[in-house]
Amino acid sequence: MRENSVQYSSWLFDEPITDKSEDEYQRAEYTQNLADALLNNTDSHGLIIGIHGPWGSGKTSLKNLLINALKASENVNGCHIIKFEPWMYSGSGQVVSLLFKQIAQTLSGKTNFLYRAVLRLATISDFWNPLISTLFKAFSPAYSYSINLIASFFNNIGNYLAPDSKDLKVLAEQRRKLKRKLNATKTRIIVFIDDLDRLTDSEIAAMLRAVKAVGDLPYVTYVLLYDRYVVAKSLDKTCHNKGDEYLEKIIQVPIGLPEPPKEVVERMLTSEIHRIMQSDRRETTALKSLDSSSISFIDINQTCIAPYVNNLRDAIRLTNEFKIRYQVLKDDVEPGDLLGITSLEIFRPSLYRWIIEHKNLLCSHYEPSTLTPRLPTETAIEHLSDRLKELLDNMASDNQEAGKQDMEAVKALFPFAKASTLGFGSQNNISLSYLDPNGADRHIFRPEHFDAYFRLSIEQYSLHESEYKQFLLYDALSPADLDNHHWNIFHNTLFAGKAGKYLGNSHNDRAAKLIEFCFDLEEKYNNVDQGYMTLKVVLKILNAGDKYPDYEALFDTVTQQILNSESPLSLLLCAYLASIIRIELWTENSDKKTDKQIEYLSSKLQYISTPAFPVRAKESKNNLNILCSKFRDRLKIWKFKSSVKPLSGKVVSIYANSIPALFSKYDELYKAFIVFSHVVDKAHFVMFTLDALVHKIDGDYIMNFPLLQQLVSADAYQVAITKLIYDVSLRNDISIIDIGSIAAYGILLKSDTPANSVSAKKVDLVLKEWKKQMKTNSDTDQLETYYL
Numbered sequence: 001m002r003e004n005s006v007q008y009s010s011w012l013f014d015e016p017i018t019d020k021s022e023d024e025y026q027r028a029e030y031t032q033n034l035a036d037a038l039l040n041n042t043d044s045h046g047l048i049i050g051i052h053g054p055w056g057s058g059k060t061s062l063k064n065l066l067i068n069a070l071k072a073s074e075n076v077n078g079c080h081i082i083k084f085e086p087w088m089y090s091g092s093g094q095v096v097s098l099l100f101k102q103i104a105q106t107l108s109g110k111t112n113f114l115y116r117a118v119l120r121l122a123t124i125s126d127f128w129n130p131l132i133s134t135l136f137k138a139f140s141p142a143y144s145y146s147i148n149l150i151a152s153f154f155n156n157i158g159n160y161l162a163p164d165s166k167d168l169k170v171l172a173e174q175r176r177k178l179k180r181k182l183n184a185t186k187t188r189i190i191v192f193i194d195d196l197d198r199l200t201d202s203e204i205a206a207m208l209r210a211v212k213a214v215g216d217l218p219y220v221t222y223v224l225l226y227d228r229y230v231v232a233k234s235l236d237k238t239c240h241n242k243g244d245e246y247l248e249k250i251i252q253v254p255i256g257l258p259e260p261p262k263e264v265v266e267r268m269l270t271s272e273i274h275r276i277m278q279s280d281r282r283e284t285t286a287l288k289s290l291d292s293s294s295i296s297f298i299d300i301n302q303t304c305i306a307p308y309v310n311n312l313r314d315a316i317r318l319t320n321e322f323k324i325r326y327q328v329l330k331d332d333v334e335p336g337d338l339l340g341i342t343s344l345e346i347f348r349p350s351l352y353r354w355i356i357e358h359k360n361l362l363c364s365h366y367e368p369s370t371l372t373p374r375l376p377t378e379t380a381i382e383h384l385s386d387r388l389k390e391l392l393d394n395m396a397s398d399n400q401e402a403g404k405q406d407m408e409a410v411k412a413l414f415p416f417a418k419a420s421t422l423g424f425g426s427q428n429n430i431s432l433s434y435l436d437p438n439g440a441d442r443h444i445f446r447p448e449h450f451d452a453y454f455r456l457s458i459e460q461y462s463l464h465e466s467e468y469k470q471f472l473l474y475d476a477l478s479p480a481d482l483d484n485h486h487w488n489i490f491h492n493t494l495f496a497g498k499a500g501k502y503l504g505n506s507h508n509d510r511a512a513k514l515i516e517f518c519f520d521l522e523e524k525y526n527n528v529d530q531g532y533m534t535l536k537v538v539l540k541i542l543n544a545g546d547k548y549p550d551y552e553a554l555f556d557t558v559t560q561q562i563l564n565s566e567s568p569l570s571l572l573l574c575a576y577l578a579s580i581i582r583i584e585l586w587t588e589n590s591d592k593k594t595d596k597q598i599e600y601l602s603s604k605l606q607y608i609s610t611p612a613f614p615v616r617a618k619e620s621k622n623n624l625n626i627l628c629s630k631f632r633d634r635l636k637i638w639k640f641k642s643s644v645k646p647l648s649g650k651v652v653s654i655y656a657n658s659i660p661a662l663f664s665k666y667d668e669l670y671k672a673f674i675v676f677s678h679v680v681d682k683a684h685f686v687m688f689t690l691d692a693l694v695h696k697i698d699g700d701y702i703m704n705f706p707l708l709q710q711l712v713s714a715d716a717y718q719v720a721i722t723k724l725i726y727d728v729s730l731r732n733d734i735s736i737i738d739i740g741s742i743a744a745y746g747i748l749l750k751s752d753t754p755a756n757s758v759s760a761k762k763v764d765l766v767l768k769e770w771k772k773q774m775k776t777n778s779d780t781d782q783l784e785t786y787y788l
Helices: 029-040 058-071 095-108 115-122 126-139 144-161 168-185 201-214 228-236 245-251 262-278 283-289 295-305 312-328 335-347 349-357 377-398 399-414 415-422 426-432 447-453 463-472 484-489 497-505 506-525 533-545 551-564 569-584 591-607 621-634 650-662 664-679 684-694 707-711 714-726 726-736 739-748 761-778 782-788
Strands: 047-052 079-084 186-195 220-226 253-256 695-697 700-704 757-759
Touching: 029 058, 047 228, 047 245, 058 079, 058 186, 058 220, 079 095, 079 650, 095 144, 095 186, 144 168, 168 399, 168 484, 201 228, 220 228, 228 245, 245 757, 262 312, 295 335, 295 399, 312 335, 335 349, 335 447, 349 399, 377 399, 377 415, 399 415, 447 707, 463 484, 463 497, 463 506, 463 684, 484 506, 497 506, 497 533, 506 533, 506 551, 506 569, 506 707, 533 551, 533 569, 533 650, 551 569, 551 621, 569 591, 569 621, 569 650, 591 650, 591 695, 621 650, 650 664, 650 684, 664 684, 664 707, 684 707, 684 714, 695 739, 700 761, 714 739, 714 761, 739 757, 739 761, 757 761
Parallel strands: 047 220, 047 253, 079 186, 186 220
Antiparallel strands: 695 700, 700 757
16 A cells, blocks of 8 residues: 555445434434334224325434334234335336235245145135144144234235236125234234335325225234325325325324434534545645635535535435545645535536536636736726626526525625625725635636536536436426426437436336426427427337337327327327328228328428337237327317417428328318317418328329318418518428429419319429529519419
8 A cells, every 4th residue: 555545435325224323313212102102002993104204304214213113122022014115116017916915925924835825725714714723733833823814814915906806805805804813813013115205106096095995904004104295296196186185084193204403414414524535635725625614615505505405315415426526626626615516516507507608707807818908907807797797687586586596606606706796896805815816725716726626527518417317207397397497408409318218117107297298398488390309208208118018008108198188289299190100000902092192291201300109010000090090089179278379390291291191081181180270370381281282293283172272262372472482481391391282282273274283394383483583582462463
C-alpha cells in the first residue's frame, strides 16, 4: 500500500434495518408495545391493521422490528407469523392466490408430500378427521395435525382463488371449514403484507377485497404496510373517486408512521458528508468550506439541500451521489458548492440544466471575456446584471413557489445573481467578499472552476434518465402535469424508446394512463404532425412488451385505451392501427377495388417512419379481425367536444387514406369522412379527402365523383385551392399528398358531362398553371376565373 493512500468511506445502502441495534430513530419501544398488543389480543374476530407512511419513511424497517419483537415475546407460543411480499409477484395475475398459498406454506413447514395428500383428504370430508388425526399423532408427533390441516385449508383457498378456477361453492365451503377449525383451535395467525402500494391498480383493489371478503377469519390478523396516498389514489379508479373512504372501511386499525424528524435526517446527512471528506488527505481544507457556520454554506443548505432532503432515502441518495463526484472532483471543487449542485442535479434537474446553459451570464461578473469591450467595465457589468435579474424574475413569476425556490438556489450558489436581484449598488460589496482575483477557492461561480462541477454530467441538452423514469413511472400525469416540463421530456426523440423500456413489461395500467396523457400533451402543445409522437410511444411499448409472455394483456390494455380515449387524436391511432391490421390480414381473395385501395394505403405508410406493430396475425387472426372491426366502428362515430384544434401532417394523411381501405359501402365511407372532417380545417379536409379518394391508374385519375360531390362542394374546393397556391404554410402538406388528385377533381367540377375519371394529360396542364401562379403570386381573381 502506498504511504499516502486514501481510505475511502463505505457506501450507504437504502436497505431496511433488521435489528433494533441498527435503529437510529428510537422505535424499539414503539414496536414492542405494538407486538404486545397483538399477542395479548383475546378477541376472536379477525383484524386488519394498516401501517401507512410515505415512501422512504421506514415501513419495512418497522415491520422487521415488529416481527423480531413478536418472536422474542414470551407469549409468542401458539402464534404464527407469516410474511408476504406481493410486489414480487406483480403482473403474474395470481397475487391473491399466492397470498393464501404463502400462509399455507409457512404453516405447514416441511410436511412431506404424503402427509399433505392425507391432509387434503381431511379437508374434503369430515368423516376422515378422527382417523387421520390419530395417525398423525402416532406416526408424526413432530407435526401438529391441527396446524397442518389449517394450512391445507389455506392452500385449497389459494387454489380456488386462482384466475382459472371458477368453483365458488367449493371456495365458500373450504372457508367455512377453515373458520370452524380456527375457532376450535384458537390458532392465532399474523400476516404481514408489505409494499402494497407497489402493485398495479387492479392488484391493489383485488388484494384488499381478498383480505376483507375471503381472508376475514377468526384469530387472523393482517398487517398491511403501504403509502396511503398512493393506495387511495389507485382505489379512486374503481371506487368512483372515493378511494380514501373505501380504504377506511377495509382498515380497522390505521397506524400512521411519521417520517423521522427532519432534524434527525439532516444530522445524519451532515455526519455522512463529513465522514466522506474526513477519509481524504485534505480534510481540513474540505471541512472548512462545509462549515455549518459559514454564511455561504448556510444559504446553499437552506436553498439547494434542505427543501429536497425530506427523508432518510433522500439523504442516502444524495450522500452516495456526492461521494461519487467528490472522489473524482475533490481537488477541483469546493465541497459545499458540490453538495449543493449535486442536490439540484438529483432533485431539480431542470434548474441544473438551466445553470449549465447560463454559465456565461452567471459568471460574467468575473470573466473579462464576457464583457462588452465598447463599454466601461462597470457599465458592462450593470447591463449583464439587469439581464440576469430579468431572467430570475421571470423564473420566479412563471413557476410561482417552485420558481421562487429555484431563484433562491441560484442566488446561493452565484453571488452575482444575488447582487443582481438586490440592485447594482450591492455588486461592489459582493465583489469584495467573494471575487478576489488571487483567491485560492474553487467556487462554482468562478468561470475557471465552473466546468469542473459538471465533468461527470451528461451533455448540456440531454435529459437525465431519472427524468424519463419519473415521468413514466411516478408522476401523477394529472391535468396539473400538462406543462412545459413534461412537454420538453415528451418531445425528446428518446422518449418513446424509454416508454417501451419502462412500460413494456407488466405495467399495463400505467401504459394506458400514459397514452391518454400523451394525447393531452400533443393536443395542448404540438402543432406539427399531431398524433405521430403518441403513435411512436404506443408502438414502442407494444414492441418492448412483445418479448414478454404477458404481451396479450398489454396489447388488450393499450388498444382498449385507444378505443376508449377521450382525445380526438385517438382517431388517428385507430385509423393507423386498423390499417396495419387490415394489411396484415389482406388475402388474395379480396375484390380488386379493395386490393387497389390497400396497395395505395401501403405506399402511403412508407412516408411515415414508425416502429413495427407486432400484431401476431398468424396466431390470432380472428381476434385481430374483431379488433379491426372495433377500430372501424370507432372511426364512424364522433363523440368529442365540438371545438377541436385542427390537425395536419403525415398521420392525418394516413387517417384519410385508411378510410377507403377500411370501408367499401357508400354510407360507411360518408360517415367516416364526416367524422374525419371534425379533426381538420376545411382546406385540409379537401386536400386529404381528394388525395384518399382520387387515384391515378393507367394514365387516368379515377374517382367516385358522386361521393366526392357529397363531401367536397365547389365552394369549399375553390377556397382550398386558393389557400394551396397563396398560403405558404399549407404547402407543407403537398409533399405527402398527390396534388394531381386535387387538380383532377377540379377538372370534373368544371365539366358539363358527368364522369368518374379524367386523363393525366389534362391534370398536368392544370398543375403547370398552378406552379406558375405559385411562383408569380398571381391575383386571386385570376385563379377564380380559371376554375369556376
